[in-house]
Amino acid sequence: MKPAAFEYVCPDTLEEALSYLDLWGDSAKILAGGQSLVPLLNMRLAQPQYIIDINRLPGLSGITRHPDTRTVEIGALVRHHQLISNPILLAHASLLSEAARYIGHIAIRSRGTIGGSIAHADPSGELPLAVTALRGHLKVRSRHSQRTIPIEDFFGGYYMTALEPNELIYAVEVLESPIRTGCAVKEFQRRHGDFALASAAAAITVDESGAVLQARVAVGGVAPNAVTCSKVEEALCGQTNNNQFSLAAELVAQHIDPPEDIQASADYRRHLAIALAAEAIDSAYERALWAKEEA
Amino acid sequence: MEITCEVNGQPVTVEVEPHWLLADVLRNQLGLTGLHLGCEYGVCGACTVLMDGEPVRSCLSFASQVAGHQITTVEGLAVDGKLNRVQTAFINHHALQCGFCTPGFLVTGTYLLQQGKLLNREEIREALSGNLCRCTGYQQIVDAVEEAVNQQSANAVECE
Numbered sequence: 001m002k003p004a005a006f007e008y009v010c011p012d013t014l015e016e017a018l019s020y021l022d023l024w025g026d027s028a029k030i031l032a033g034g035q036s037l038v039p040l041l042n043m044r045l046a047q048p049q050y051i052i053d054i055n056r057l058p059g060l061s062g063i064t065r066h067p068d069t070r071t072v073e074i075g076a077l078v079r080h081h082q083l084i085s086n087p088i089l090l091a092h093a094s095l096l097s098e099a100a101r102y103i104g105h106i107a108i109r110s111r112g113t114i115g116g117s118i119a120h121a122d123p124s125g126e127l128p129l130a131v132t133a134l135r136g137h138l139k140v141r142s143r144h145s146q147r148t149i150p151i152e153d154f155f156g157g158y159y160m161t162a163l164e165p166n167e168l169i170y171a172v173e174v175l176e177s178p179i180r181t182g183c184a185v186k187e188f189q190r191r192h193g194d195f196a197l198a199s200a201a202a203a204i205t206v207d208e209s210g211a212v213l214q215a216r217v218a219v220g221g222v223a224p225n226a227v228t229c230s231k232v233e234e235a236l237c238g239q240t241n242n243n244q245f246s247l248a249a250e251l252v253a254q255h256i257d258p259p260e261d262i263q264a265s266a267d268y269r270r271h272l273a274i275a276l277a278a279e280a281i282d283s284a285y286e287r288a289l290w291a292k293e294e295a
Numbered sequence: 296m297e298i299t300c301e302v303n304g305q306p307v308t309v310e311v312e313p314h315w316l317l318a319d320v321l322r323n324q325l326g327l328t329g330l331h332l333g334c335e336y337g338v339c340g341a342c343t344v345l346m347d348g349e350p351v352r353s354c355l356s357f358a359s360q361v362a363g364h365q366i367t368t369v370e371g372l373a374v375d376g377k378l379n380r381v382q383t384a385f386i387n388h389h390a391l392q393c394g395f396c397t398p399g400f401l402v403t404g405t406y407l408l409q410q411g412k413l414l415n416r417e418e419i420r421e422a423l424s425g426n427l428c429r430c431t432g433y434q435q436i437v438d439a440v441e442e443a444v445n446q447q448s449a450n451a452v453e454c455e
């Protein structure tokens with residue numbers, strides 16, 4: 001189908017975009033990569049009166065490292081394909097690069113943005129999963145105010161977020177991964193590039209002896225939003241072998257109560273989440289050991 | 296609204312409604328009916344074009360968004376009337392039947408060619424995974440792209 005008519009603006013400054021958003025609120029939609037919004041417009045599942053295209057806003061496309069706060073800031077308009085190859089991310093927050101590789105196909109990754117993916121809040125989205133695992137923050141602005149929302153307070157159920165109608169995400173911030181960290185994402189999908197039935201992300205840091213010092217684990221596709229698994233993370237600390245990792249991964253079950261639908265039963269999703277978490281942990285740990293050798 | 300962009304190397308100015316899809320404007324206003332609309336929600340890949348050299352879905356972009364950008368459609372792949380390597384390889388490998396998906400595959404394949412990297416079969420399959428074909432079973436398409444991409448890269452390596 002074709003989209004219904006709308007009024008289109010393409011502001012050149014953030015201030016201008018925010019004033020339109022303030023004026024129009026719910027009757028407007030921000031257009032970033034368009035890879036989730038335009039399908040909804042084409043199917044007329046969304047019929048906003050106004051479209052605010054943010055693609056020409058300056059200053060939202062950078063990836064910056066702040067050594068003083070040990071954080072990495074990713075502009076909302078950074079495209080998925082930039083995440084995959086950016087040297088700052090590969091060195092300091094490689095979970096995001098790993099996650100972006102799983103998103104759709106090249107023609108989707110060339111347009112889709114990190115801000116759009118987080119704002120869209122798909123339960124199977126890889127970037128919401130990775131930013132959740134890393135306990136990232138979203139930097140949000142409206143015309144008159146500015147705030148930083150921890151990702152654990154951001155998602156509010158399927159496709160729902162804490163954003164007010166006049167707010168825009170301008171950046172995503174994550175803590176730098178410590179040295180000797182390895183990251184991995186694993187997922188199960190029926191066809192390449194599909195949304196995952198279940199997914200898992202892990203960032204594992206080891207100490208000089210190779211024991212787990214810190215673990216970050218989250219699972220996706222098994223709840224309205226990605227879920228951090230603190231019990232798994234705690235159980236992993238101090239461990240060095242794969243048997244212990246599998247036992248820790250079993251604890252994923254205590255964090256989730258998966259939905260049942262035409263694609264998979266709740267039990268099957270639970271099984272997948274545990275198995276994928278175990279795989280992600282194994283592979284992140286192995287990479288952490290390589291990083292230790294290099295350090 | 297009026298937009299000016301570059302299509303297949305030519306400057307173009309065209310009057311569009313803001314909600315018109317890039318795909319529709321290329322087909323209806325500019326007569327470039329090579330690209331096809333299969334699904335209109337980003338899944339089939341038949342509408343893929345290059346925007347500033349990157350493959351994008353023309354069904355998920357509005358024409359109003361491409362002002363100042365360069366667009367290449369399947370009609371712009373041949374140079375001086377000579378088919379490019381991917382196009383020639385498609386003929387040699389019988390990589391099409393009905394041809395509906397072909398423009399999208401040719402554009403994606405040409406993008407891979409332009410990257411100038413050697414790619415193994417798995418990488419090529421991944422790169423083509425965003426284009427669906429209901430006829431061929433994909434093997435000949437992968438064969439064609441593999442030959443085109445790797446022939447070109449092999450030549451480039453020899454020249455270095």
Ligand SMILES: Cc1cc2nc3c(=O)[nH]c(=O)nc-3n(C[C@H](O)[C@H](O)[C@H](O)COP(=O)(O)OP(=O)(O)OC[C@H]3O[C@@H](n4cnc5c(N)ncnc54)[C@H](O)[C@@H]3O)c2cc1C
Pocket residue numbers: 029030031032033034035036037038039076102103104105108111112113114115116117118119120122124125126127163167168169170193194195196336337338
């Ligand atoms: C065929 C296909 C396959 C896909 N496969 C996957 C996949 O495997 N995994 C995956 O995660 N995604 C997948 N996607 C979706 C893709 O990742 C999108 O890019 C992403 O979900 C949305 O980002 P966008 O920049 O395209 O946002 P848009 O589509 O432009 O916007 C999405 C929503 O976010 C809002 N928004 C956008 N930017 C901001 C901002 N800065 N502040 C506030 N609100 C904002 C918009 O108003 C809209 O409601 C797929 C898409 C397609 C078409």
Ligand code: FES
Pocket residue numbers: 331332333334335336337338339340341342343352353354355
């Ligand atoms: S018509 Fe654009 S991807 Fe199918």
Ligand code: FES
Pocket residue numbers: 390391392393394395396397427428429430431
């Ligand atoms: S040749 Fe018919 S769809 Fe591909």
